[in-house]
Amino acid sequence: MATAEKEARVEELKAIMAEAKGFYLADFTGIDVAAVTELRNKLRDADVQYQVIKNRLAIRAAEGVGIAGLKEYFSGPTALAYSKEDPIAPAKILQDFVADGGKIQIKTGFMEGEILAADKVEALAKLPSKEELLVKVAASVQSPLYGLSGVLNGLLRGLVGALSAIEKQRGEGGENA
Numbered sequence: 608m609a610t611a612e613k614e615a616r617v618e619e620l621k622a623i624m625a626e627a628k629g630f631y632l633a634d635f636t637g638i639d640v641a642a643v644t645e646l647r648n649k650l651r652d653a654d655v656q657y658q659v660i661k662n663r664l665a666i667r668a669a670e671g672v673g674i675a676g677l678k679e680y681f682s683g684p685t686a687l688a689y690s691k692e693d694p695i696a697p698a699k700i701l702q703d704f705v706a707d708g709g710k711i712q713i714k715t716g717f718m719e720g721e722i723l724a725a726d727k728v729e730a731l732a733k734l735p736s737k738e739e740l741l742v743k744v745a746a747s748v749q750s751p752l753y754g755l756s757g758v759l760n761g762l763l764r765g766l767v768g769a770l771s772a773i774e775k776q777r778g779e780g781g782e783n784a
Contacts, residue, residue: 620668629694629718637710702732
């Protein structure tokens with residue numbers, strides 16, 4: 608790769624690292640083409656980008672955007688998975704791939720200015736997504752309202768029943784008199 612190409616690639620990686628909500632580094636040693644294709648398809652479906660990167664260029668890019676401490680993770684074959692929208696999506700997909708027997712090793716992650724160890728990435732991947740959390744919050748807010756609605760309907764039914772009984776009694780009493 609010529610020097611101009613390397614500089615262009617470093618600038619591209621800088622832009623990715625600066626704009627991504629979260630990115631993750633993985634070692635893909637021993638993974639076959641079919642598995643990589645499957646992984647790429649899953650990532651693409653979730654709007655997550657995945658690319659193999661050169662370690663030296665990635666180190667320069669990380670240092671160029673002020674991310675210190677990643678250098679130790681740039682050894683061996685390295686792939687970068689990132690998203691500009693959902694910072695947790697790449698972690699979830701990579702972790703699911705590992706759980707399904709995929710031969711990929713998550714090296715580290717970077718999110719909100721913090722370098723995440725592999726165990727933290729695994730824990731992060733197990734968290735529910737933002738959408739799932741919003742649904743749970745909405746359901747927890749909605750549930751008491753349904754309960755209140757049921758109680759009020761029950762009271763109204765009881766009142767209607769009582770008024771009906773009174774009307775019936777008066778109707779029977781009026782006919783007898």
